[in-house]
Amino acid sequence: MAQEIFDKVKVILAEIENTNPSSAEETEQFRIKYLGSKNILKPLFGEIRNVPNERKKEFGQLVNSVKEAAEKKLESVKSKVAEADEAAEANSLDLTAPGEPLSVGTRHPVSIIMNKIVETFSRIGFTVAQDREIEDDWHNFTALNTPADHPARDMQDTYYLLHDTEKLLRTHTSSVQIRTMENQKPPIRAIFPGRVYRNETISARAHCQFHQVEGLYIDENVSFSDLKQTIEYFAKEVFGHQTKIRLRPSYFPFTEPSAEVDISCFICGGDGCNVCKYTTWVEIGGCGMVDPKVLENCGIDSQKYTGFAFGMGVERIAMLKYRINDIRLLFENDVRFLNQFKSAL
Numbered sequence: 001m002a003q004e005i006f007d008k009v010k011v012i013l014a015e016i017e018n019t020n021p022s023s024a025e026e027t028e029q030f031r032i033k034y035l036g037s038k039n040i041l042k043p044l045f046g047e048i049r050n051v052p053n054e055r056k057k058e059f060g061q062l063v064n065s066v067k068e069a070a071e072k073k074l075e076s077v078k079s080k081v082a083e084a085d086e087a088a089e090a091n092s093l094d095l096t097a098p099g100e101p102l103s104v105g106t107r108h109p110v111s112i113i114m115n116k117i118v119e120t121f122s123r124i125g126f127t128v129a130q131d132r133e134i135e136d137d138w139h140n141f142t143a144l145n146t147p148a149d150h151p152a153r154d155m156q157d158t159y160y161l162l163h164d165t166e167k168l169l170r171t172h173t174s175s176v177q178i179r180t181m182e183n184q185k186p187p188i189r190a191i192f193p194g195r196v197y198r199n200e201t202i203s204a205r206a207h208c209q210f211h212q213v214e215g216l217y218i219d220e221n222v223s224f225s226d227l228k229q230t231i232e233y234f235a236k237e238v239f240g241h242q243t244k245i246r247l248r249p250s251y252f253p254f255t256e257p258s259a260e261v262d263i264s265c266f267i268c269g270g271d272g273c274n275v276c277k278y279t280t281w282v283e284i285g286g287c288g289m290v291d292p293k294v295l296e297n298c299g300i301d302s303q304k305y306t307g308f309a310f311g312m313g314v315e316r317i318a319m320l321k322y323r324i325n326d327i328r329l330l331f332e333n334d335v336r337f338l339n340q341f342k343s344a345l
């Protein structure tokens, strides 16, 4: 009788030794059968009472060795199965499957327009000049023939530096025109892209920071018709070949004569719409012949040389072109807004 119980345990031991689980599923089943809370060894413990006293110790040791064997087996099988699973996963890699799409960024609409303007002028020989945003009074105002009492100097419009009131944030990139004329002999043909600042109340139509591209052409015999032709070329390149330009007399301290630049409305093409406010024209910037006084301020002989200058606001053009109705969108960098310019590159 007792021998029978010993034999049963030995059968289980042999079974354990001969079982080789080969998957995670089989391993779990092995664990439940031999080591789980209802394992098959448990009922055998109950039969210990049928074992004669002198063999009880032997029986206990045998049952324990079965448990140890099951534990040992489980350990060795577990790591093998994990390795096999990894290998299987590697084999299931489908190298022909299409890759995860990488989302590409977008250029900011202001950069798109700025690049387009720079590229358009560089095709007709204009170089690009950039300079500091913190300027002095001379380069931003005085050299540009802006009298001391000119409204553009009003503290309302200009940000002066607190710790150094001689310095200000440039209100236009005309300051770079001055620096270029001071450092270069004519002929000069350059454009000046950059960020400018004005102390404006922020609203849908105005911001305290924006971007400009200004341009300058100084040589002998530069005339107003050269200016007109250059503006016309630019307008057709950027807004389409059917675009017409209109120059309206205006005033800037640094140009004489001066004009505002209008282009025919590229949205309605002359029928009238709310972009051009039913006038069929939209204003994009200012221009004029460089005042001789400005040339002299920069050490250029105004008897020998003449020149023209122009300037435009990049945000304004971007807003017109992309029908953006609030300038603040251009400074918030909300990706939902920016993602709309993916195809505009």
Ligand code: PHE
Pocket: 171, 172, 173, 174, 214, 215, 252, 255, 286, 287, 288, 309, 310, 311, 312
């Ligand atoms: N500097 C002027 C502005 O910021 C623009 C301009 C440039 C006008 C050159 C005429 C000539 O408003």
